[in-house]
Amino acid sequence: MPSYFQFLTLMAFYVFHKEDVDVAVIEVGLGGLYDCTNIVENPIVCGITHLGIDHVNVLGNSLESIAAHKAGIFKTGSIAVTAPQKEAAMKVLKQTATDKKCHLYLSPPFSSYEIVKENPAFYNKEPFEYENMALAIQLSRIWMDQNRGDTTCKVALEEFEDCKETIPVLDPVVEDVNKVIEALTSNQWLGRVQVVKRHNITYYLDGAHNEDSIKLCCEWFKKKSAEEIRFLSDNQKVVKILMFNITGARNSLALLDHLMECNFDLAVFTPNICYSEEVLCDQLKLAVTTQDANKVCQTNENFWRNLQCNRSSGDKDKFLNNNKYNEPNQQPNSGVLAESETHVFESIHDCIFWCSQGKDKALDKSLSIKSSMPPILEEADHVQILAKFAINPIKYLIQTQNTRIQHTMETLLYQHENTKLTASDEKSYDETIKTLNSLQNKKKIQTQATNKKDKLVFIRLCLENVGLTLKELDNLSVIHVAGTKGKGSTCFYTECILRNKGQKTGFFSSPHLIEVRERIRINGVPLSKGDFTKYFWICYNLLLKKNEQMPSYFQLLTVMAFYVFHKEAVSVAVIEVGLGGLYDCTNIVENPVVCGITHLGIDHVNVLGNTLESIAAHKAGIFKPGSIAVTVPQKEDAMKILKQTATNKNCSLYLSPPFSSYEIFKENPVFCNKEPLELENMTLAVQLSRIWMDRRKRDTTSEVALAESVDSEEAIPFLHPVVEDVDRVIEALTSNQWLGRVQIVKRHNITYYLDGAHTEESIMLCCEWFKKRSAEEIRSLSDNQKVVKILMFNITGARNSLDLLNHLKECNFDLAVFTPNICYSEEVITDQLKHAVTTQDANKVCQTNENFWRNLQCNKSCGDKDKFLNNNKYNEPNQQPNSDVLAESETHVFESIHDCIYWCSQSKDKALNKRLSIQPSMPSILEEADHVQILVTGSLYLVGGVLTIFRDSI
Incomplete structure (x- = not known):
């Protein structure tokens, strides 16, 4: 039998063959010449990293001997690239390449790449990291050129070979600059520096x-x-x-x-x-x-x-x-x-x-x-x-x-926390979530929603009953953020920046994608199952003993979050508003250090009203006397309300500067690939964290100095585009991703585009993002590959899905599938259970959405789209649309998210281990597809379901 490493080597090559990978990147185990991996006869390109003295009992104790072993991977007619070496090693590499008729080149210094020379994302790297990055760029570039049969690469390389004794240096060329920079800055090889x-x-x-x-x-x-x-x-x-x-x-x-x-x-x-x-x-x-x-x-x-x-x-x-x-x-x-x-x-x-x-x-x-x-x-x-x-x-x-x-789900080596739970602990966590879910009482929620002002009094009482006094609550250093779109992302980036600056952070957000405990984080990490269970039962039992009435699901989580942040002694608590602001449970904070307002739009009209002014008034409800508030640019109607509320409350209101105004970010390619809304959230996060740090340090600089001068007292001043601790801020903004928002998950022959957009404005932005990213991916595929685009859609709440679907049709999908926010048809995931929605109602919404989509497709082709939209403008999501004419376009309704993606993946994805009991016939367009692009949108819960299914394999 082969040895341990020999067996793994054989297994790796077998797996790569069976999985039909496009490229196999093979790291030598030890040495090179006699290494198990050196069975490859025709490598496209070989690389040699820094050589030094190691494994002397096998490779010898001289640099020449070691270099000879390493150069053993060179093959006749192939290309090899080496990092700069000491003279003794370089001489051996050159001689071996000559003997084997292998083309040997030097990787250029990282500093010679113009595109990265002034890029702050690379300021914090170590010299040998630069050397490895430069070599990786050249190896991948040569592979891409060879793979597409590009003959210009070889010519360009050989132009430098003007002296037979000198090893030519490759051109510092970078293709697909943004993708290369994203790859180099958004990933880390764990365990090294x-x-x-x-x-x-x-x-x-x-x-x-x-x-x-x-x-x-x-x-x-x-x-x-x-x-x-x-x-x-x-x-x-x-x-x-x-x-x-x-x-x-x-x-x-x-x-x-x-x-x-x-x-x-x-x-x-x-x-x-x-x-x-x-x-x-x-x-x-x-x-x-x-x-x-x-x-x-x-x-x-x-x-x-x-x-x-x-x-x-x-x-x-x-x-x-x-x-x-x-x-x-x-x-x-x-x-x-x-x-x-x-x-x-x-x-x-x-x-x-x-x-x-x-x-x-x-x-x-x-x-x-x-x-x-x-x-x-x-x-x-x-x-x-x-x-x-x-x-x-x-x-x-x-x-x-x-x-x-x-x-970032796509860059994790190990996905899950390593907290070891016994069987009884696991059961305890499951029982905890079941008890929490029992508070999802629809009647109780509706009753409490009618007593909006009393609700905040009730939350304060709950906090007192769990032992958190108003004084202790005031001692929490809070950043409070409201908005229609982007408030979660802004909180996330704010927390990342402050954690990167060494602060102990608490972060409360909603909703969760996979598990409830995601909502309460310490230092960016969801509470462990053990800690969540412990803190939940402390709060729950105290409230059960002292309260006349138990709080609702979200109310209890809010109380628990503040309790946890107090007990964990966080330096800063970043709090995302749940809904609105003025009457939201989180608005018990009397002295926030700074408040943020993200992009405002129409949503939750049954609670916040159907005008931008009404919604802005609710959001501005988090402003407090003597505090600072920062908003992103808003429409005039909304800005007027924000300004008036700030004046009435004696709150200093400022505008977050445009991302393009930051000199330090302006020429940074890392941000070129970000969406406009992401950049808007980032600049707000930069300002919120900067103001918090200044106040933390008790900076005596006046607030006027913070802002640019304005021509009129009526105008809201812009804050200066200042960034302190640039490296740490850039690292925080580029090395982390808020999951489920403009997120791309790649499988073997399927790419999932995930975005929890659920308002008309956000769906429009989602469509632009999907069209751009899917087109980029198609350009990177081989010319003869057939690509199929699929929409996976669902909505929650009293939203008009027709308007959302009307925008989505502009993406020209080949197929559309609809599913309720249920992961598995035969298995209940406790963390994602919604008592307020019956399975029957959820399926009815999906059928309505399917009919809307088919009508839109049909009326689009016959020119009656506007008439159809007007006729159905005020339809509730569960009301059937006009079905006089139904298009015969390919659509399907499934019972669960798993069934949906099982069908879309043509049942080839190994992460989907449950077969469908009833499988719809596979359309020929999907059977013949080489690659599938799936946009998952309309609901964060839908996106969370997809991530739940893939969390063990992404």
């Missing part, structure tokens, strides 16, 4: 394991840790901890010698074992015994203490020379041991549990043997930990820490 922030701990993760990479790691850590310290309050005590281990026959002494220059306060050592009492099969290493692993840690600890001691006595060089060739499991000279703080732990969990002072809730196992806590750690306000492991333990830290702060 990665920063993971908890409340009062920052983990600096890097899998460096040779002398060259450790030097780079040290420079990176010193720079990043110093930057963070500058952002902390002046009186905060910071402790630096080294967490270290090595694998293989490496000289840890040389590595530790470099790490000493970082001036750590403490050093801890642990084997690559996640838990001392639990085996994780994926990380099991049979070749290393626990005894040997612990011995390595003790050796490393002794090395470290000797280095510390000999550095202070001036004998460091002597000590290094005496121990130069020691194997990692050989004890160093221990004649003198320093009394510096070091500890050896049995597992990584124990190590970080101790470093976090036992306060991190992600670590649910206590230490069996507790080491005493040194005073320097007990008194620390903030801890910085450089975790220098092999790659596998780095992935463990990412599992337990970083998955709790990543948001």
